Amino acid sequence: NNINRKKNNNNKSKKSRPKRVPPGKIIADRILYRIASTDNDGSESSATTISPFSIEECQYYEMTKKRTLQPIGGKSIILRGLTPNSGLSGDGDDIITDSEIKVGPALYTMSGLYEEEEFPLEESKIVSGYVSALYCMEHPEIIQGKGLELGSGEGAGGLLSILASALSLGVRPTLGDIGIGLGASTLLAPVPPPSQFTKVVMTDPTPAHLQHCIQNLQAVNFPPEAVDLAALRLHDVVHDGESIPEGLRDEFDFILGCDVDGNDEDDSGEESGKAMASLIAHALKCNPRPNDNNTPAPPGQFLHVGPSRPTSLHSTNNLAQSLVNSYRMHTSFQELTMERIELTPLIRDSLELARAQIEDEVIGDAYIEYQKVNTGRFHILSATHDSDYDGENGGSFFPTEVGYNKSVEQEEKDSEEVAMREVQEEIDARAERQAAALAEEEENYATILAEEEAQMMAAEAEEGEALLQSQAEEQAEAKSAAEVEKASISEEEEQARQRVMAEARQAAADAI
Numbered sequence: 080n081n082i083n084r085k086k087n088n089n090n091k092s093k094k095s096r097p098k099r100v101p102p103g104k105i106i107a108d109r110i111l112y113r114i115a116s117t118d119n120d121g122s123e124s125s126a127t128t129i130s131p132f133s134i135e136e137c138q139y140y141e142m143t144k145k146r147t148l149q150p151i152g153g154k155s156i157i158l159r160g161l162t163p164n165s166g167l168s169g170d171g172d173d174i175i176t177d178s179e180i181k182v183g184p185a186l187y188t189m190s191g192l193y194e195e196e197e198f199p200l201e202e203s204k205i206v207s208g209y210v211s212a213l214y215c216m217e218h219p220e221i222i223q224g225k226g227l228e229l230g231s232g233e234g235a236g237g238l239l240s241i242l243a244s245a246l247s248l249g250v251r252p253t254l255g256d257i258g259i260g261l262g263a264s265t266l267l268a269p270v271p272p273p274s275q276f277t278k279v280v281m282t283d284p285t286p287a288h289l290q291h292c293i294q295n296l297q298a299v300n301f302p303p304e305a306v307d308l309a310a311l312r313l314h315d316v317v318h319d320g321e322s323i324p325e326g327l328r329d330e331f332d333f334i335l336g337c338d339v340d341g342n343d344e345d346d347s348g349e350e351s352g353k354a355m356a357s358l359i360a361h362a363l364k365c366n367p368r369p370n371d372n373n374t375p376a377p378p379g380q381f382l383h384v385g386p387s388r389p390t391s392l393h394s395t396n397n398l399a400q401s402l403v404n405s406y407r408m409h410t411s412f413q414e415l416t417m418e419r420i421e422l423t424p425l426i427r428d429s430l431e432l433a434r435a436q437i438e439d440e441v442i443g444d445a446y447i448e449y450q451k452v453n454t455g456r457f458h459i460l461s462a463t464h465d466s467d468y469d470g471e472n473g474g475s476f477f478p479t480e481v482g483y484n485k486s487v488e489q490e491e492k493d494s495e496e497v498a499m500r501e502v503q504e505e506i507d508a509r510a511e512r513q514a515a516a517l518a519e520e521e522e523n524y525a526t527i528l529a530e531e532e533a534q535m536m537a538a539e540a541e542e543g544e545a546l547l548q549s550q551a552e553e554q555a556e557a558k559s560a561a562e563v564e565k566a567s568i569s570e571e572e573e574q575a576r577q578r579v580m581a582e583a584r585q586a587a588a589d590a591i
Contacts, residue, residue: 100426102144105151105433107425110136111182111449112209114457115416131161132216132247133183134209134239137437139430151430155190158212158239158246159183179446180420185438186246191298193233193291207337208236210417210457211384212243219244221380223275224332227362229311229339229355231281234292236337236384238301245273278304280331282311313354323361329470331362336383338391352397353405359462360406360477365470366463378463387414387456395460402462407476410462417455423448 100106113133135157140148162183215221222244228237250273283289289308296306339355359381366378383398385391395412402408427433440447468476 100142102142102146103428104142105427105430106140106142106148107427107433107437108138108140109422109425109437111180111418111420111422112136112206112213113418113420114210114213115418116413130213130217131183132213132243133159133162134212135159135182135185139433153191155188156192156239157185157188158216158243160186160246178423178450179448180422181446182440184441186251187242189242189299192235192295193298204232204338205235206417206419206455207384207386207457208239210415210459211236211335211337211382212239214382214384214415214459215240216243216247219247219273221333221382222273224364224379225277225330226279226333226335227327227331228279228281229313229334229336229358231283231292232288232337234281234295237279237281237335238295238299240335241273241276241279242299245276248273250274276305278306280307280309282309284310284312284314286310313351313358323358327358327362329361329364332364332379334359334363334379334381336381338385339383352394353401355398356401356405359402360408360464363464365468366466378466381460381462383460385458385460387458392458395458399460399462405477407465407468408462409465410460413459413461415457415459417457419453419455420449421451421453423450 111133112135113130115129136154137157138154139151141151143149160183162181222241226237226241228234231237281289281292283292289310292308296303363381364379381402383395385395399410399412402410425433425436427436439445465476
């Protein structure tokens, strides 16, 4: 039993697999994914926030008589809801080891998805899709209206993001319990899209990827009326707006991309970034997007998720620069950490018992043992149109394409002004640092003076006390000497008196 409701020990070595598993046993191999963001506010300390949502991969195996693992069905992908305690340790009065975690309830389970081959954490496109899905779970307002996915691949990223947004808003399947939890059959309930979502267009330059995308859409019973597929090569998009297909112009309320570097064949990273920026700027609707009741809606948003490896960061940087410089779009950049937590395999006599045990983990608010944690760095680039862009005033917001670029002289002048501002800012910053150093030096000097004065006062007090003690000792010695002298004089007078009396007696005796 890998569930521990009450802890009464502090054993920290619970990560090893059983040495021998009898034939016929069912083994649940489970991996949990979740994201953590770091709020860098410039201070020495930074706060790390762990997402309360998670995604679990679960594969059941049966131990055969030949001591091999026979898969039971395909891998399940489970979107889990709010975690009671998202940390890797317990709270309250329980004593928790360093290898336990809590999981949230299973909101939706999908099986039979086509997946790419296994890759390291930061090189897997499906993991980038997990990051996108978990981010959309925390920001469900992104998925609304009509969407476009670039470089869909097998479609898992866009599919999971749409589903995650709906589940975060409380939308659930409508066909009873089918498709919920780990007991889902191959006949899943339709994926419940968000109420404000209408359709997504999934694109990819490779036909084989689109075929796998169709396979995945069918595997999860995605509503066919809510998805279109299209072959789209960024290599064919010239960054002048003229090569953008008419059906993609000013058409989409959100655009998604998972690990899309845009490097088609012989394109350079910079050129492909410009082409991708042109497509995004023209395809994303202008702001604001009116709702059905004509109330203001959140701005249309482009969201790209990718691993923080050098090549991907370089492509993302080229894309962000093109969006800002050529289309006056507003961008933001955020770094996230993906945690890949390998849960301790669950071993039971039957599949039903294993599923019941996993469900009991959530119902019983239990801690689950894990045996390994891998982390990978990912980044999110988001972009929106300027609030003043209305789709018609492209001269102000698409300067590269309409020929409103600044002259070389103006660019040089602006560059000089920027350089002068940077120099002035550096001078001001240096002056502030110097003033702070001077203030600190003055404070230290005042502290030293105060310490020296205190030491001098203590020395003077000690010297005065020693002088008084010396005087007292001298007075005591003088008094003692006087008393000795007085005693000596008294003795001599007594001796003289005795002699006089003796002499008188002698004289009297002589006279007689």
